Amino acid sequence: MILFKSLTKRYDGHTVLQDIDLQISGGEFITLVGPSGAGKSTLIQILTGALKPTRGSVSVDGYNITKLDRASLQKYRRKLGIVFQDFKLLPHKTVFENIAFAMEVCGADEKEIRKKVNEVLEVVGLTKQKNHFPRQLSGGEKQRTAIARALVHNPKLLIADEPTGNLDPASGKEILQILQKINVNGTTVILATHNKSLVDRLMRRVVNLKEGKIVSDKQEAGYDYV
Numbered sequence: 001m002i003l004f005k006s007l008t009k010r011y012d013g014h015t016v017l018q019d020i021d022l023q024i025s026g027g028e029f030i031t032l033v034g035p036s037g038a039g040k041s042t043l044i045q046i047l048t049g050a051l052k053p054t055r056g057s058v059s060v061d062g063y064n065i066t067k068l069d070r071a072s073l074q075k076y077r078r079k080l081g082i083v084f085q086d087f088k089l090l091p092h093k094t095v096f097e098n099i100a101f102a103m104e105v106c107g108a109d110e111k112e113i114r115k116k117v118n119e120v121l122e123v124v125g126l127t128k129q130k131n132h133f134p135r136q137l138s139g140g141e142k143q144r145t146a147i148a149r150a151l152v153h154n155p156k157l158l159i160a161d162e163p164t165g166n167l168d169p170a171s172g173k174e175i176l177q178i179l180q181k182i183n184v185n186g187t188t189v190i191l192a193t194h195n196k197s198l199v200d201r202l203m204r205r206v207v208n209l210k211e212g213k214i215v216s217d218k219q220e221a222g223y224d225y226v
């Protein structure tokens with residue numbers, strides 16, 4: 001469970017998030033929408049521990065992650081799956097190697113890596129392209145690689161900030177389908193996007209941020225892609 005309490009972030013007197021109270025249960029698929037500058041990425045960065053709030057707390061499974069020391073924070077971050085708009089793939093590594101690398105840095109052995117990488121490649125439908133380099137992939141395939149990489153540590157929570165921002169609508173839809181499939185398998189998914197039209201037919205819980213405040217939090221009738 002994730003609990004944001006009176007979360008406030010200010011930059012030089014400019015309030016970017018103000019008194020955010022939000023509770024997210026395990027297994028939810030929650031979409032964070034709102035215009036550019038509303039504070040979505042700031043909220044997400046605080047949740048990933050990349051940014052400290054000015055005031056308030058974020059607790060994840062009972063731990064206030066805004067107060068963790070370096071080592072605990074690193075441990076916490078390794079348990080998250082994080083996906084960005086710009087994929088962040090290593091250009092000189094293949095799809096397989098990009099995903100494997102996330103496990104190598106944690107000291108996993110070769111056999112374990114091969115098994116897991118093949119498994120997550122299957123989840124995102126990229127088995128055939130596993131020996132391709134990023135330059136040989138479409139935008140959608142790059143993002144699927146990034147999602148596969150985010151899955152190697154079996155995260156309970158997957159956080160995606162504008163994962164469809166660089167994609168055409170059809171590839172964007174594919175990405176949402178994959179996120180939904182991951183959610184159906186038990187992972188909590190938090191998706192931030194300013195492209196509400198893309199998610200309109202998909203989402204169950206939609207939290208709308210505007211000028212740093214939650215202006216609505218609705219359970220919307222969802223259409224299932226999977």
Ligand SMILES: Nc1ncnc2c1ncn2[C@@H]1O[C@H](COP(=O)(O)OP(=O)(O)OP(=O)(O)O)[C@@H](O)[C@H]1O
Nearest residue numbers: 011016034035036037038039040041042043193194
């Ligand atoms: N390092 C910073 N210093 C000062 N202001 C910042 C900083 N980072 C973000 N901001 C401001 O915080 C506000 C919220 O930014 P944020 O990136 O969270 O918005 P967003 O909802 O993710 O927007 P978008 O849809 O464009 O991604 C913006 O007004 C931005 O200018």
Ligand SMILES: [Mg+2]
Nearest residue numbers: 040041042162
């Ligand atoms: Mg943003």
